[in-house]
Amino acid sequence: MSASATPILDRIRAPKDVRSLDMAQLQQLAQELRMETVEVISQVGGHLAPSLGVVELTLALFSVLDLDRDKIVWDVGHQSYVHKLLTGRRAQFPTIRQYGGISGFPRRDESPYDAFGTGHASTSISAALGMAVARDLQGQHYKVVAVIGDGALTGGMAYEGLNNCGQLQKDLLVVLNDNAMSIAPNVGAVSRYLTRLRLAPGALRAKRDVKQALRRIPGMGNSVLRAIERVKDSVKYLLVPGMLFEELGFTYYGPIDGHDLPLLVETLKEVYTLHQPVLLHVVTKKGRGYPPAERNPEYFHGTSPFVLATGEPKENGHTVTYTEVFGKTLVQLAEKDPRIVAITAAMPDGTGLAPFARQFPERFFDVGIAEQHALTFAAGLATQGMRPVVAIYSTFLQRAYDQLIHDICLQKLPVVLAVDRAGLVGHDGPTHHGAFDLSYLDAVPGITVMSPRDEAQLQRMLVTALSLEGPVAIRYPRGKAVGVPLLQDPQPLPVGQGELLRDGEDVVFVAIGPMVQRALASASELAASGIDAGVIDAVFAKPMDEQLILRAATRTGRVVTVEDNTAMGGFGAQVAALLAQKAPGVACLIAALPDRFVGQGRQEELYQEVGLTPQALTERVRRWLERLGSAGCRQASGSEGKSVGKETRRVGAHSL
Ligand SMILES: Cc1ncc(C[n+]2csc(CCOP(=O)(O)OP(=O)(O)O)c2C)c(N)n1
Numbered sequence: 001m002s003a004s005a006t007p008i009l010d011r012i013r014a015p016k017d018v019r020s021l022d023m024a025q026l027q028q029l030a031q032e033l034r035m036e037t038v039e040v041i042s043q044v045g046g047h048l049a050p051s052l053g054v055v056e057l058t059l060a061l062f063s064v065l066d067l068d069r070d071k072i073v074w075d076v077g078h079q080s081y082v083h084k085l086l087t088g089r090r091a092q093f094p095t096i097r098q099y100g101g102i103s104g105f106p107r108r109d110e111s112p113y114d115a116f117g118t119g120h121a122s123t124s125i126s127a128a129l130g131m132a133v134a135r136d137l138q139g140q141h142y143k144v145v146a147v148i149g150d151g152a153l154t155g156g157m158a159y160e161g162l163n164n165c166g167q168l169q170k171d172l173l174v175v176l177n178d179n180a181m182s183i184a185p186n187v188g189a190v191s192r193y194l195t196r197l198r199l200a201p202g203a204l205r206a207k208r209d210v211k212q213a214l215r216r217i218p219g220m221g222n223s224v225l226r227a228i229e230r231v232k233d234s235v236k237y238l239l240v241p242g243m244l245f246e247e248l249g250f251t252y253y254g255p256i257d258g259h260d261l262p263l264l265v266e267t268l269k270e271v272y273t274l275h276q277p278v279l280l281h282v283v284t285k286k287g288r289g290y291p292p293a294e295r296n297p298e299y300f301h302g303t304s305p306f307v308l309a310t311g312e313p314k315e316n317g318h319t320v321t322y323t324e325v326f327g328k329t330l331v332q333l334a335e336k337d338p339r340i341v342a343i344t345a346a347m348p349d350g351t352g353l354a355p356f357a358r359q360f361p362e363r364f365f366d367v368g369i370a371e372q373h374a375l376t377f378a379a380g381l382a383t384q385g386m387r388p389v390v391a392i393y394s395t396f397l398q399r400a401y402d403q404l405i406h407d408i409c410l411q412k413l414p415v416v417l418a419v420d421r422a423g424l425v426g427h428d429g430p431t432h433h434g435a436f437d438l439s440y441l442d443a444v445p446g447i448t449v450m451s452p453r454d455e456a457q458l459q460r461m462l463v464t465a466l467s468l469e470g471p472v473a474i475r476y477p478r479g480k481a482v483g484v485p486l487l488q489d490p491q492p493l494p495v496g497q498g499e500l501l502r503d504g505e506d507v508v509f510v511a512i513g514p515m516v517q518r519a520l521a522s523a524s525e526l527a528a529s530g531i532d533a534g535v536i537d538a539v540f541a542k543p544m545d546e547q548l549i550l551r552a553a554t555r556t557g558r559v560v561t562v563e564d565n566t567a568m569g570g571f572g573a574q575v576a577a578l579l580a581q582k583a584p585g586v587a588c589l590i591a592a593l594p595d596r597f598v599g600q601g602r603q604e605e606l607y608q609e610v611g612l613t614p615q616a617l618t619e620r621v622r623r624w625l626e627r628l629g630s631a632g633c634r635q636a637s638g639s640e641g642k643s644v645g646k647e648t649r650r651v652g653a654h655s656l
Contacts, residue, residue: 006032012086015067015113018059026063026261030055033082034289040094042308045427046104047078049287049300050149053179053258057147057282058082060264061175064272065143067113073128075148075158077105077118078302079177087113097427099601105431115144119431120396121369122155124148125174129161132170143272145173150194151182151346154368166249171275174250177258179286182346183301188368190244197241198255198283245279254281259288298349319480325455326418326476327352329462329490330389331359339387340466343367345374351391351420371396375403375415382413387466393421394434394475401440408471409444415472416465422451422475423514423564424593424607429600434475435593438512438565441473442542442574448472448495449542451513455481457539459490467492477514477564479603498545500552504534507621508552511562512538512571515591519562521614526621533560533621541571546578553579553586558628560589560621564612567592589624591617 004010008025009032011017021029033055041048059082061072067087074080084102085093089111095101106114116127128146135142152158153176165172178194180186242252253271256263264282271278286301287293292311293300305314334340334356342356346369357364367374371392378388397404397419408415419441422434441449448468452458458476465472501516502523509519516537523533534552538544553559559579561572572590579586593610600606607613611620 006036008032009036009085009090012090014088015062015065015086018062018086019066021063023262023265026059026265030059030261031289033059033085036085036090036093037081038290038293039308040096041081041303042306044094044096044098045302045304045306046081046097047302048290049293049297049303050076050079051081052288052290052293053284053286054079054147054177055082055288056259056261056264057175057177057284058086060261060268061145061147062086063265064268065145069142071115071128071131071142071144072113073116073124073131073144073146074106074118075124075146075152076121079147079149080106080114083113084111087111097429097600099599099605101600103429103600104427105429117431119428120399121152122148122157122161124152125158125161125165128172128174129165129168129170132172133168136170143171143173145175147175147177149182150176150178150180150186150191151369153190153194154182154186154188154346154370156370156372162245162248162250165277169249169276172277173271174277174279176254176279176281177284178255178281179284179297181286181297181301182369183350184298184346184348184366186368187346187366191368193244194281197281200241242279242281245281250277250279252279252281254279255283256281258282258284319483320455321352321479322452322455322458322476322481323350323352323420323478325352325458325481325486326391326420326462327355328486329459330391330418331356333462333466334360334363337387337466338363339385341365341381341386341388343374343378343388343390345369345371345392345396347391347393347396350393351418353391371399372403375400375417376407378415379403379407379411379413382408382415383411387414387416389416389418389466391418391420393432394419394423394437395421395425395432398436398440404441404447404471405444409446412446412470414469416462417471417473418462419473419475421478423477424598424603424610425478426603426606427600430597433593433598434477434564435566435598437473437475438541438563438571439569439573441475442571443569446470447542448540449475450493450540451475453482453511453513453516453537453539454484456484456487456490457493459487460493463490464492464495468495475513482517493539496540496543496545498539498548499537500534500548501537502533502535504556505532506556507531507558507560507625508534508536508556509560509562509617510536510538510549510552510575512541513564515562515564515612518612518614518617519560522617522621525614525618529622531622531625538571541574544574544578546582549575549578550583553583557585558587558589558625560591560617560624562591562612562617563593564607565592566595568595587628589621591620 008029092102097104105119107117124146128144132144245252286297341363343365348354378390381388425432450461461474511519519535526533561575563571576588
């Protein structure tokens with residue numbers, strides 16, 4: 001039998017097994033963890049570069065902390081793969097991010113070692129502080145560690161947490177994992193400040209060297225040291241960089257090399273004994289140890305499956321995405337309209353704004369992971385006649401809801417929200433699904449909300465949005481577009497007008513966005529079994545084309561709404577409310593995301609699970625019509641059990 005390539009990792013069943021390893025074994029374990037991570041992620045895809053960057057940091061934390069008591073909160077959590085491998089989930093690791101598999105993020109329901117569920121950035125300090133306060137109130141003793149990246153440190157919530165830590169002075173360690181990268185290169189003044197700290201290394205060494213030298217002075221070293229501690233502030237000013245954190249009430253350590261395992265362990269042992277807020281600044285390299293990821297950390301931040309030897313993507317066939325069409329169209333429009341400016345919260349590539357940034361660098365703003373600021377910043381720009389377009393993922397827009405209501409909509413400001421990744425996003429799972437936008441957007445007065453059924457309609461929506469004098473949101477899904485030809489000169493859409501795409505007598509689908517294609521496919525399937533289903537593309541979720549919907553509803557007596565948004569307060573709920581008021585008696589079936597958090601997997605697997613594939617819709621509609629048919633017959637004519645098709649049309653018309 002050949003020797004295992006991962007002899008040490010093979011022995012790790014739980015975090016305590018890491019604590020018993022010596023430094024040489026830890027070093028070897030670091031290699032093995034890298035190998036395992038790269039191999040698995042090359043097959044299934046995932047957040048490779050962030051996890052490779054924290055191999056040594058994770059090992060050092062595991063070897064110093066007692067994780068049966070102590071807690072680590074991983075900010076964003078996309079760098080927690082090594083943590084997962086060391087906490088009893090190695091066997092499931094190949095299922096990471098797959099349907100039914102383990103999550104790509106920490107989850108409290110997945111492991112007792114996942115102290116806090118994450119996915120969105122900048123939450124770790126607040127959560128860790130909450131734990132530290134609970135610990136003290138309960139008279140318990142354990143260490144709480146927040147690990148936050150320099151990218152996540154651009155998020156306002158991180159400062160709210162730091163600010164509160166400085167006041168409460170709890171025993172809490174914040175590890176700042178500084179790789180100078182967000183997904184893209186990090187931005188902002190704090191990032192510049194961290195760079196200055198990085199460029200002035202040796203400070204920690206200097207502090208230690210002074211301490212050690214003093215201790216060696218016989219008879220008086222320790223008393224001098226104590227005296228120095230008493231005048232700590234002045235010593236700090238002399239020896240310690242990181243005054244920003246010191247002034248916020250933290251003891252700052254660093255910056256230290258986050259790949260120097262002995263130094264990490266030694267430093268962590270030292271800070272472990274301090275029972276106060278400590279910020280340890282470690283410098284790491286994103287993608288460390290896998291050359292393609294080191295060369296291109298942005299691509300390998302979150303990657304699809306790739307060829308291990310080269311780092312080349314396994315799937316090469318490129319199909320145009322909604323994101324790309326948005327980005328390209330915006331560039332074309334901005335060429336003609338100098339008022340257009342584009343804003344992203346740390347996702348220039350993900351939101352398709354990279355071409356805009358290249359072409360109009362002075363009109364492009366990456367504000368960091370700061371969605372709230374992004375929206376109010378846009379509002380400010382709009383007050384002065386600019387036309388800001390905030391490109392943002394649906395899930396992250398949740399962060400900025402008050403800014404949307406209070407700063408943009410209340411003031412009727414013409415800010416365009418390009419809401420990407422609406423609906424189910426796939427492998428990132430419940431932290432990242434855009435499951436709520438129609439509900440939360442439609443609730444706000446004065447906003448126009450649209451969702452395209454194909455990429456040409458997206459172009460027209462963008463033109464429409466930029467022609468309006470108030471706030472607009474266009475929400476579109478992750479992934480490839482339909483494949484219709486793009487428009488050379490997209491024209492604005494008539495606001496509030498839906499489109500009847502297919503006439504039908506038995507039932508009418510009222511669908512929105514990408515669900516329109518599914519409704520059309522389902523209508524074709526239903527036709528094959530004798531059910532004549534019409535399809536309306538609502539186009540606008542707000543203002544909704546009430547007349548069009550009501551006409552079709554009263555004609556067929558049966559409406560099926562279809563949306564990739566939660567059923568709760570969503571598009572279907574609006575249609576149902578409309579029908580209840582203006583066409584009572586029309587039966588309405590709402591096909592939407594369920595009122596639970598949907599898991600992870602390929603998008604289609606998930607849509608299958610929630611019954612939003614064309615086939616699932618067909619089945620549901622057929623069964624529903626059957627039920628209605630019999631109920632309707634009883635009500636309308638007293639006869640039993642009439643089924644779907646032409647007969648239900650009679651029943652439907654009758655029951656109106
Ligand atoms: C609120 C929010 N906005 C945007 C994102 C998308 N996002 C995921 S990771 C990341 C960059 C994080 O950078 P950093 O914290 O430095 O970690 P690194 O990946 O460099 O290890 C961003 C912008 C997010 N997860 N949460």
